[in-house]
Amino acid sequence: MYEDSAAIGRTADTEWGWARADDWQPPSELDTGVPHTARMYDYYLGGKDNFEADRKAAQAAISAYPALPLLARTNRQFLGRAVEFAASRGVRQFIDIGTGIPAVGSTNEVAQRVAPDARVVYVDNDPIVATHARALLASHPAGHTSVIEADLRDPATILGHPALAGAVDLSQPVALMLVAVLHFIRDEEGAQQLVGTLRDALAPGSALILSHGSPDFASRESAAEGTRIYKSASAPLVLRSRAGVEPFFGDFEFTGPGLVQLPLWRPTAGHVPTTELPEGWQDVSAYAGVAFKK
Numbered sequence: 001m002y003e004d005s006a007a008i009g010r011t012a013d014t015e016w017g018w019a020r021a022d023d024w025q026p027p028s029e030l031d032t033g034v035p036h037t038a039r040m041y042d043y044y045l046g047g048k049d050n051f052e053a054d055r056k057a058a059q060a061a062i063s064a065y066p067a068l069p070l071l072a073r074t075n076r077q078f079l080g081r082a083v084e085f086a087a088s089r090g091v092r093q094f095i096d097i098g099t100g101i102p103a104v105g106s107t108n109e110v111a112q113r114v115a116p117d118a119r120v121v122y123v124d125n126d127p128i129v130a131t132h133a134r135a136l137l138a139s140h141p142a143g144h145t146s147v148i149e150a151d152l153r154d155p156a157t158i159l160g161h162p163a164l165a166g167a168v169d170l171s172q173p174v175a176l177m178l179v180a181v182l183h184f185i186r187d188e189e190g191a192q193q194l195v196g197t198l199r200d201a202l203a204p205g206s207a208l209i210l211s212h213g214s215p216d217f218a219s220r221e222s223a224a225e226g227t228r229i230y231k232s233a234s235a236p237l238v239l240r241s242r243a244g245v246e247p248f249f250g251d252f253e254f255t256g257p258g259l260v261q262l263p264l265w266r267p268t269a270g271h272v273p274t275t276e277l278p279e280g281w282q283d284v285s286a287y288a289g290v291a292f293k294k
């Protein structure tokens, strides 16, 4: 039984109709018995858009690796800083693959704060994410947002999608965002090649904004247990060391600090106070980087 009154769409003050909590039923294609990566992440962020199976798996993952909620929070902060950075460098188009259930500081919100005419295309393979994103991620009137339900493992479909062609001019710079999503793609699925296909489609001046879970700052036991828990989720967790993450950038040129431990990517007051990580933050086991195409 689905029990959160505010789940699936913050219904208390919702302006969008389909998700009234009292009569809401999950869409039939949705298997709520399987923990889903997007809804587990929502739980780490303190959201309500998750089901019992998601919560159980997320709680087990947090027991194995207590820094997980901090990692999720600092990842959102990185996303915000990186989008602001790209927009302030003149990038006006964003393709955000692995959008996640809408949370504070979404890509269009941050980008359009810098540049109201920024155009954002969201891509996610989870129908719940796509529905939420369509309902909640409203564009500034001067800009554009649209949502494509598609899979990162099929870059040709993403690049050829009419909604992308209608919103983004690939002959102009784009920020391609792969934030906390590539660790759900296995090497055997061609993780490096498919990112290469996406990079190749971008014009000079484009940016790759990327974060990725890693075993490098966690104990061996935490990493192993986290990986085990995700084996029964909608996608496996593929933690990569630095040497596994860096090649995703291809020949793009790193900017700022390069590929660094997630909270250390251009820290700002209000997010990370100094370049010395506070107590507990050393355990945030993920990398982040932004690089530009020459």
Ligand SMILES: C[S@@+](CC[C@H](N)C(=O)[O-])C[C@H]1O[C@@H](n2cnc3c(N)ncnc32)[C@H](O)[C@@H]1O
Residues within 6 Å of the ligand: 037, 038, 041, 075, 076, 079, 097, 098, 099, 100, 101, 123, 124, 125, 126, 129, 150, 151, 152, 153, 178, 179, 180, 181, 184, 235
């Ligand atoms: C951990 S969330 C990250 C959300 C957001 N990028 C952020 O960093 O806050 C991962 C998202 O990637 C999506 N995802 C996972 N595998 C995917 C795939 N193969 N194709 C597209 N989206 C995927 C999930 O549905 C989820 O919304």
